[in-house]
Amino acid sequence: MSDSVEGQTFHDVAALNSLEEGKIHPLSVAGHAIVLVRRGDEVQALGGRCPHKGAPIDQGALCHTKANGDVLVCPWHKAVFSAATGELVEPIAFAPLPTYPVEVIQGRVLVGIRPKELPQPAPIKKDESVLIIGGGGAAASAIYTLRQGGYAGKITMISREKILPYNRTALSKTVILSDPEKLKLPFLLDESYYQQNNIEVIYDTVVAFDPATHIATLKDGSTKRGDNVILAMGAKPNQLDVPGADLEGVMTLRNLKEAQHMAEVIKPEDVVVLVGGGFICLEVASALRQKGVGVTVILAESVPMESQFGRELGLMLLHLHEENSVAFIRDSKLVKIHGDSKVNAIELDDGTVIPCSHVLSAVGVTPDSDFIEGLPKDNDGSLIVNDEMKLTDKIYAVGDVSAMHRNGRNCRFEHWRHAQIQGRIAAKSIMGAPLDGVPTPWFWTQQFGKKLEYLGWGEPFDRVIIEGDMRKYDFIATFRAKERIVGIVSSGRAAAMAEAAVNYDQFIEDDSDNSSM
Secondary structure, eight states, X not given: OEEEETTEXXXXXXXXXXXXXXXXXXXXXXXXXXXXXXXXTEEEEEESBOXXXXXXXXXXXXXXXXTTEEEEEOTTTOOEEETTXXXXXXXXXXXXXXXXXXXXXXXXXXXXXXXXXXXXXXXXXXXXXXXXXXOSHHHHHHHHHHHHTTBOSEEEEXXXXXXXOBOGGGTTTTGGGXXXXXXXXXXXXXXXXXXXXXXXEEESOEEEEETTTTEEEETTSOEEEOSEEEEOOOEEEOOOOSTTTTSBTEEOOSSHHHHXXXXXXOOTTOEEEEEEOSHHHHHHHHHHHHXXXXXXXXXXXXXXXXXXXXXXXXXXXXXXXXXXXXXXXOSOOEEEEEOSSBOOEEEETTSOEEEOSEEEEOSOEEESOTTBOXXXXXXXXXXEEOTTOEEETTEEEOGXXXXXXXXXXXXXXXXXXXXXXXXXXXXXXXXXOOOOOOOOOEEEEEETTEEEEEEEOOOOOSEEEEEEEGGXXXXXXXXXXXXXXXXXXXXXXXXXXXXXXXXXXXXXXXXXXXXXX
């Protein structure tokens, strides 16, 4: 049944008393995926698919937070939306959830199918400017947040990579499997967004920055200045320091150009040696094996990811890869790459020589801050910020180039969602908007169709408690230092992880209560 009111068509979708409070109720209305959320006699209707990748919102979580009230959390990538307005609260989406008008008449819930328009914020700070040095996810998040919040001043983004900000997580998962000629670039914001929102985009390299004057000098000799400056340069991959590291066929994976090159030159009949053992290395191994490529991983440790995930989870990943014909040479070190002009083999510290066609270096990254002087740095070159992402007055650092002080140490978290969150915090700081604190970092990895999620600050732990079935990839593991929970890893627990992502402290408290019973 439907009724039309002032051009809006309403559909009778449910009885009010059939909607349980605290639950997400999915339905389809005239072909629209919608979710209903009830609080008392009021019902909110919102879009049922996350605007980032189309994840079903009902498989995520409905949570109550101190800062933002009721929120909906995407099950896949943990974008957070206001359950009242649909507005984006935390990345990684770059659009709100649509909201639909609701009327409750005689105990029946009626939903209109034309989305409501979000109110436009009042323009602020139109006489100021923001200069963003860097063109990744953190930069895009800062830009979106500024314009979302009504910032009317000039915004300039300088990107060394000659492309708009894109989904960097796709590089090690899908881009190297694609046909370079058919690749659809995974932009975070459409090109039209920058034009419509008056964002100046410059493709060049910043070679110097003066914190005193806020002036950035570009490679072409020109200069740019901003009243506020966001440093978002990211990090650069570490190079192999062995003879032959400059041969053709030795590669790193940090940007779209490198991923496209790998997709173009590596053929199914090739044999590739990967040096590392971290997430990027293992994700590339998974992608190359799906392409039919022979893959050997040179691992300095006995178990991959043991220091980050513990021995049991590390062995789980090892077995997953071995079951898919990835070869591991463990407790070994690369000492030489053989070849005349192009790679044809590698040599290990025990004298073993392994023929191969390509070598991928995945041995970590270093903050890209060499040209920065006069700002607080850690020993690794990362720029040390506070909870507002601030370095000094009106200068901020976000993403892989930054580090935060947590639990007695400087912590640099090299993951995509956290970089976007930092970009959002810096933008809100510039606007003088209320800050909700820094969420606990979350990231995910996808290998051979299995997804693992991590939540925490990467603190040391002394034991891991696993609940569930690791063999079925249906478990949740808590990392503990003495009795304190310092991290969580899960698989197959999307809703629980979505709730923990926005209520981490409450999750820890509840788990501690259960453990003591």
